Amino acid sequence: MATIYDVAKESGFSLATVSNVLNNGPRPVRAETRQRILATMQRLNYHPSAVARGLARQRTHTLGVLFGVVEPSAVVLNAYSAAVLQGILTAAADDGYNVTHYTAPWLDAERSLSSFRDRRSDGLVVVAPPTDSDLMPALAGLRLPLVAVSWPSERGDIPTVDGDDRMGARLAVEHLLGLGHRRIAHLMGHANLLSSVTRRDVFLEVLGEAGIAPPPGFILPGEYSTEAGHENARRLLDCPDPPTAIFAGNDEIAVGVVEAARELGVSIPGQLSVVGYDDRPLSGLMSPRLTTVRQPFVQIGEHAAKLLIQRAEGEEVAAATHLLAPELVVRESTAPPRTGNDRRSR
Amino acid sequence: MATIYDVAKESGFSLATVSNVLNNGPRPVRAETRQRILATMQRLNYHPSAVARGLARQRTHTLGVLFGVVEPSAVVLNAYSAAVLQGILTAAADDGYNVTHYTAPWLDAERSLSSFRDRRSDGLVVVAPPTDSDLMPALAGLRLPLVAVSWPSERGDIPTVDGDDRMGARLAVEHLLGLGHRRIAHLMGHANLLSSVTRRDVFLEVLGEAGIAPPPGFILPGEYSTEAGHENARRLLDCPDPPTAIFAGNDEIAVGVVEAARELGVSIPGQLSVVGYDDRPLSGLMSPRLTTVRQPFVQIGEHAAKLLIQRAEGEEVAAATHLLAPELVVRESTAPPRTGNDRRSR
DNA sequence: CTTGACAATCGAAGCGCTTTTATGATAATT
DNA sequence: AATTATCATAAAAGCGCTTCGATTGTCAAG
16 A cells, blocks of 8 residues: 555655645645656555544544434434534535544543544534533533534533524414414423423513413423323313413424324314424424424534534634524414304314 | 653653553553553543554544435435434444544545545445446455445445345235235336336236236336326326236335326225335325335445444455345235226226 | 563554755746 | 745654564562
């Protein structure tokens, strides 16, 4: 396997000149010399070693990707992480970076840190790290450029990219208000997730602006799952004065709501409007097709990678939280409430 | 940033001993020495450089992944490549390998080869490379361990992993025969793809075994798209003596068939049975839920990665084609044909 | 006591490249 | 002819690690 030494010897030029040709600079090189050297490289079937180069330059032109929460065995099949990864790959490709997927398990800082700080990549995108792990602070303490995706960085020492939940929740609730709904309920995700709490807070806020205070029991804690949505929706729809619209914490919950409504003979959107959150791939295909807030997952990945590349190339990047705008996708699960007092009966 | 030199100096031991501790051997080390060195590492916050190690050892413990055909901007969102990638990641994780995703564009051999033969990874999995490119032969000519996924390797110089199309097509056609169908049509994918041709050949073969020769016009060339399926299905269903079942070249085509049938008022599976191929995520959710042949994409990725790791670790791997068994998923788009001669009328 | 065997450690070369410094040669410009 | 640019060189250090032959110390066997 030919090395740069071989090229130098064979072409008759010095190591320094060959290296200079290889990197297009910084010194000027006569055109003929360049030709001769390039020809020799071809002849010897020479390809430079990124590893040796990485060692010498202390830059590998590679981005590291680390998935936190999601099961390692389902990283890519999961729609969320697949989209984020897609964005990262796209942005990396644009700037000529490769992407290394770290497969080491996410344990505690002591055992996992070495795997990730191996200088193999110029920086790390950490996607959805566990909030209760000591690994993020430990990573942040390294010299390694770091960007997080979906990380409630209260300490603000790590640049973070995420969807703008405040804006998204506002879009959803204002959509329902705009249709004329007044009795609107909210099914939350798990109360220890920042996103759940934010969406709930904005829900209350926007209703408040419209002069509406939801009755007790119209905000139900739960989790981001179809089962939880189903159960909570049944409870809600079974009460004497049910809501005319439900803002579901995410699409999974919304699916549960739709199921519950079907079981109880409540028509959607005739008797009940439902808004989800995320716009999972299936949401546009279910029946009725779900009105939802589309999260810009691909863009989140792209943005995170771009930030990381900036950092890796020496630019200062503020450790701010970058929130990307979601988009309301209006489909068929929402409609104006039935006029007047014609409460549905079953 | 601490290096192994710092650890050696601080701990008072030699470089060689520190390295030996770092790698657990091969030389014996006194327990106390090991302790002292490990403690020093901790104190200095030392983490070894995978790059330097890679240079010294000429092994990086990293697998490279290269996607051929699929648009680079949609590598992961595409269900096929996502599943394969998933499998690769899983297998790599099992053996402690990281995975580097090469983002360089797939051009001709001359311009792209260097990007991929940069010694950054111990081997390459190439997924669905273009059949008309000179890059695969060029890659094969390198010293680099190479495994292909979905590569019609007539030359047989590269280990290849793929779904067993012969078996899958047989499953599909025998399923239809088993239900009692005799008038079965086949809508092919593009005739220059190996998979299309294989599925067609097996279709004929299996029918032949049952003593059936499909009438002319019952095998329609096309491509793996909903549009092509739609168009061909209309043509087929409009003829005086239409088939009672269609074996679609893949699920996309099958969707086109379902659409066409709906438009023409042909009920599925009452008047027409449809079998797809691939089992895309949506196929289980459409209406009617599609009977189809599930390709083992995740396993294909896993198998490819395992083969590659074997090669990278010095084992000989025959340059054979490894075909993984698909699985027939029976859902609601197939049923026995209407008995007797009660041809449907519209 | 020797001697050999073994355990524990060291020294130094090597992996393939970049980069810097000092220096020289050639060609183009006054 | 002197000055300046331009192109190339050699030599050497450095990147952070591995690896192997050599060396030292220790102890049981002879």
